[in-house]
Amino acid sequence: MEASLFPIMLEAVLAIDPNDLPKDIDRLHEIVVELCERLKHETSEKDKYRSLLRELLDAQRNRKSEQLSKDQLALFEELWKARHPEEESQKDAEPPAEEEAKPEKTPVQKRSGRQPLARHLVRERVVHDLAESEKHCNGCGKDLRLIAEETSERYEFIPAVMKVIEDVRLKYACDCTVKAADKPVQPIEKSTAGASVLAQVIVSKFADHLPLHRQERIFARYGVDISRKTMGGWLPPVTGLLEPLYKVAKKVLFESKVIGTDDTGVKVLDPKLPFARTGRIWPYVGDARHPVLVYDYTPTRGRDGPAKFLEGYSGYLQADAYSVYDAFFKPARGLIEVGCWMHARRYFFKALDSDQPHMGPALHLIARLYAVEDRAKGLGLLSEERLALRQQLSAPLMEKLCQYLHEIQEEVLPKSPAARAVRYALNQWEALTRFLEDGDLEIDNGATERANRDIAVGRGNWTFFGSDGGGKTAAVLLSFIAMCKRNAVEPFAWFRDVLSRIAQHPIHRIEELLPHNWKTLAAAAQA
Numbered sequence: 001m002e003a004s005l006f007p008i009m010l011e012a013v014l015a016i017d018p019n020d021l022p023k024d025i026d027r028l029h030e031i032v033v034e035l036c037e038r039l040k041h042e043t044s045e046k047d048k049y050r051s052l053l054r055e056l057l058d059a060q061r062n063r064k065s066e067q068l069s070k071d072q073l074a075l076f077e078e079l080w081k082a083r084h085p086e087e088e089s090q091k092d093a094e095p096p097a098e099e100e101a102k103p104e105k106t107p108v109q110k111r112s113g114r115q116p117l118a119r120h121l122v123r124e125r126v127v128h129d130l131a132e133s134e135k136h137c138n139g140c141g142k143d144l145r146l147i148a149e150e151t152s153e154r155y156e157f158i159p160a161v162m163k164v165i166e167d168v169r170l171k172y173a174c175d176c177t178v179k180a181a182d183k184p185v186q187p188i189e190k191s192t193a194g195a196s197v198l199a200q201v202i203v204s205k206f207a208d209h210l211p212l213h214r215q216e217r218i219f220a221r222y223g224v225d226i227s228r229k230t231m232g233g234w235l236p237p238v239t240g241l242l243e244p245l246y247k248v249a250k251k252v253l254f255e256s257k258v259i260g261t262d263d264t265g266v267k268v269l270d271p272k273l274p275f276a277r278t279g280r281i282w283p284y285v286g287d288a289r290h291p292v293l294v295y296d297y298t299p300t301r302g303r304d305g306p307a308k309f310l311e312g313y314s315g316y317l318q319a320d321a322y323s324v325y326d327a328f329f330k331p332a333r334g335l336i337e338v339g340c341w342m343h344a345r346r347y348f349f350k351a352l353d354s355d356q357p358h359m360g361p362a363l364h365l366i367a368r369l370y371a372v373e374d375r376a377k378g379l380g381l382l383s384e385e386r387l388a389l390r391q392q393l394s395a396p397l398m399e400k401l402c403q404y405l406h407e408i409q410e411e412v413l414p415k416s417p418a419a420r421a422v423r424y425a426l427n428q429w430e431a432l433t434r435f436l437e438d439g440d441l442e443i444d445n446g447a448t449e450r451a452n453r454d455i456a457v458g459r460g461n462w463t464f465f466g467s468d469g470g471g472k473t474a475a476v477l478l479s480f481i482a483m484c485k486r487n488a489v490e491p492f493a494w495f496r497d498v499l500s501r502i503a504q505h506p507i508h509r510i511e512e513l514l515p516h517n518w519k520t521l522a523a524a525a526q527a
Helices: 003-014 025-061 070-083 097-101 195-206 212-221 228-253 304-309 323-329 341-350 356-379 383-409 417-427 446-462 468-486 491-504 507-513 515-526
Strands: 171-173 178-180 258-261 264-268 277-285 293-298 315-318 335-338
Touching: 025 417, 070 356, 195 212, 195 228, 195 446, 195 468, 195 491, 212 228, 228 293, 228 468, 228 491, 228 507, 258 446, 264 446, 264 468, 277 304, 277 446, 277 468, 293 304, 293 446, 293 468, 304 323, 315 323, 323 335, 341 356, 341 417, 356 383, 356 417, 383 417, 446 468, 468 491, 468 515, 491 507, 491 515, 507 515
Parallel strands: 258 315, 315 335
Antiparallel strands: 171 178, 258 277, 264 277, 277 293
């Protein structure tokens, strides 16, 4: 028995008066059993609170990486072999014969040292020459001749330049008519902000996570007085301008075979409350053929939010085991649940410190599942090829993992972190095996978690939404920032271009302005 358990047992023993102990042996036996049960319960509670305290401390200090080292994986493999000595642990992870026959590609070694400066930037050639008096040799008396150039490059930064555009409309008249030239339509009529200023404010806040009060100071350094209230007032009309494009993005999202979703909390100011309540941002990530990412804002974490957003969609939905999704997966609804091994693995990782002998082998098998996914990605396999690889390698691993979880289910303490990890995996097993059915499905919901990460970084800077309306505005603008990031589109260029012409763009061709389509059209125009 561990030394740390003796104080608990001692306390229980001291609570019993030795003078009142019964003489009956059976009754004494009952007391001992009762004490053991109480000890077991208190130990379980103690482990639970210790685990919660550890998680809180880790979250306060820094985010603990779930990446396992090679030494840890080797140790967990040995733990697995100790329980299954008859099995060759790596047999099912060996590549198929046809893959072994392929010649290995020579790895491309990265150049060390200084990398070349960006080629697309404008070069300004500055020639450094000798003075005329120095172009004569004092030794032989001859004039020096030019034999070569020695070139080096450096970066120089030119600060942003604010300028004022004066739109001058010339008017002409005769005895009966007055005509005036048209001027370009602006994103916000009668506003002092042009498309480029609006793009700068949006990208700075939602891509670079600069709150409006910091941008106010930045503009002040350029001698321009634009208050945070003014900038905040620009965002709702810009959102209204982009609303039709946001709806088109949602339409494209619903064409996906699988949609990934999750949620994260954001503080929201409420004049009716003396404190900031918590609203929710929900990212919805399209599949590879539909590279859109749409955020939705809801005041609460209730079922109504995702139910309303997903109304009309049928197909695969990849999410964690949050209870609000349960109603979506009834046969009449038309949604098929896809589990997330990243969430499942997290439970095992959290339980690792308290029960390494049981959790280590499980993490070893999960790591081998991810090794198969890495191999498929490295080989650039198509959907059908990835499915075949999964059926050959991942399916047997899943069977072993399922069998192992059932084996240890009776061995772990019922209320321990290890038991929670086992219960989560077994309760979600059908959804967690869904990726074995279709090569287009991912093993986890990592793309959605990465989308949440951007919200978390911003949340640490702009801190809160001013209202539910501000949350909806942020969701629309964050969606286009995220779509630009996903499709490697420079967000400032996209916002500046789209805001300058969306008002006059044909509505039946508005899908052209989505970042993945805009990028293709912009590249074609430059060709």
